[in-house]
Amino acid sequence: MSFFKTRITELFGIEYPIIQGGMAAGLISTSELAAAVGNAGGIGFMCAIQWADDLGKMEDEIKKTKDLTDKPFGVNVTLFTELDQAWFERAFDLIEKHKVPAIETSARSPEKWVKRIKDMGVPWIHKVARIKDGVKAAKLGADGITIIGSEEGGHPGAERSATSVVGPLMVDMVDVPVAIGGGFCDGRGLAAVLAMGGEAVYMGTRFCASDECIIHPKVKQKMIETNYNETDYILMSIGDPVRAIRTERTQKILEIEQNEGAAGIIQYLQKLHEEEGLSFSGPTAMNTGDTVQGILPLGMVSGRINKIEPVKKIVDDIVAEAETVINKLSARKYWKA
Numbered sequence: 647m648s649f650f651k652t653r654i655t656e657l658f659g660i661e662y663p664i665i666q667g668g669m670a671a672g673l674i675s676t677s678e679l680a681a682a683v684g685n686a687g688g689i690g691f692m693c694a695i696q697w698a699d700d701l702g703k704m705e706d707e708i709k710k711t712k713d714l715t716d717k718p719f720g721v722n723v724t725l726f727t728e729l730d731q732a733w734f735e736r737a738f739d740l741i742e743k744h745k746v747p748a749i750e751t752s753a754r755s756p757e758k759w760v761k762r763i764k765d766m767g768v769p770w771i772h773k774v775a776r777i778k779d780g781v782k783a784a785k786l787g788a789d790g791i792t793i794i795g796s797e798e799g800g801h802p803g804a805e806r807s808a809t810s811v812v813g814p815l816m817v818d819m820v821d822v823p824v825a826i827g828g829g830f831c832d833g834r835g836l837a838a839v840l841a842m843g844g845e846a847v848y849m850g851t852r853f854c855a856s857d858e859c860i861i862h863p864k865v866k867q868k869m870i871e872t873n874y875n876e877t878d879y880i881l882m883s884i885g886d887p888v889r890a891i892r893t894e895r896t897q898k899i900l901e902i903e904q905n906e907g908a909a910g911i912i913q914y915l916q917k918l919h920e921e922e923g924l925s926f927s928g929p930t931a932m933n934t935g936d937t938v939q940g941i942l943p944l945g946m947v948s949g950r951i952n953k954i955e956p957v958k959k960i961v962d963d964i965v966a967e968a969e970t971v972i973n974k975l976s977a978r979k980y981w982k983a
């Protein structure tokens with residue numbers, strides 16, 4: 647039996663309990679990244695909403711992934727309500743048509759889509775930031791739950807809970823396997839997740855700092871330079887916060903939120919949308935490399951990432967370190983009076 651066998655490695659048919667979460671905010675989680683994570687022994691998810699304007703591109707990327715790997719990979723469908731029912735229908739149609747090996751949903755309740763997903767008969771995990779949402783998704787039939795803490799990059803949830811609290815709590819609340827994410831980048835993280843009762847470590851930011859991730863080199867460099875205490879928690883005033891590396895733009899947003907509240911920030915976002923085409927699909931500052939006026943939704947763990955490396959090296963190092971840590975802890979002798 648593999649040292650790292652869990653119900654999640656069994657569910658997806660992968661070697662290591664390591665998941666690269668779906669990421670949008672520009673073109674980020676593409677075929678190259680998902681295939682590289684799969685080839686390294688974990689599972690990577692592409693993110694449908696990054697092709698919100700043209701699902702044909704998602705279809706191309708799914709085909710490309712199949713050319714790059716014969717290992718499992720998945721597509722994340724972030725259930726943002728800004729997209730209409732027909733768009734989601736089409737996304738799920740393409741996932742089914744191309745027999746994508748795994749599905750991840752996130753951001754909103756998957757209730758409306760449960761039957762559609764279950765009929766495809768592929769492993770399905772749902773990601774949440776709140777315990778009650780995870781309990782609900784498990785009841786609805788999700789094969790696994792991912793719980794993330796507010797350390798994470800992207801949309802970490804309005805409760806602002808810590809991974810070390812919601813991780814074990816989620817494990818205790820559901821019978822299905824749980825992946826835990828938000829703030830992990832290495833083998834100590836994987837060992838900690840297993841110690842919390844999680845069955846896979848779930849990461850996004852770490853995989854952005856890889857050779858295979860297509861974000862702009864300037865953004866990768868910015869991640870290396872960023873300290874753990876140099877991210878901002880923006881858009882809390884409108885109840886859908888984003889954690890992002892501190893830039894002039896995130897500071898401006900915080901200032902508007904503080905001085906003008908939700909109404910002011912909605913107006914400002916509208917202006918950005920009109921003037922700069924700010925959206926969750928298509929290229930963003932993550933792709934153009936604007937590290938001053940851009941929003942770079944990367945997690946706190948940027949502060950622990952010092953190198954851009956190939957995905958295979960990242961995964962191999964995580965696995966080797968976790969094994970060492972677990973063996974060391976198991977061999978530890980406690981002094982007794």
Ligand SMILES: Cc1cc2nc3c(=O)[nH]c(=O)nc-3n(C[C@H](O)[C@H](O)[C@H](O)COP(=O)(O)O)c2cc1C
Nearest residue numbers: 667668669670752798799800828829849850851945
């Ligand atoms: C740049 C970026 C964009 C993300 N976009 C999405 C998204 O569109 N949908 C989603 O479900 N999660 C998204 N996430 C969250 C990740 O899938 C994952 O939950 C998170 O990165 C884990 O925490 P970590 O960043 O500390 O590793 C994003 C994360 C990052 C870093």
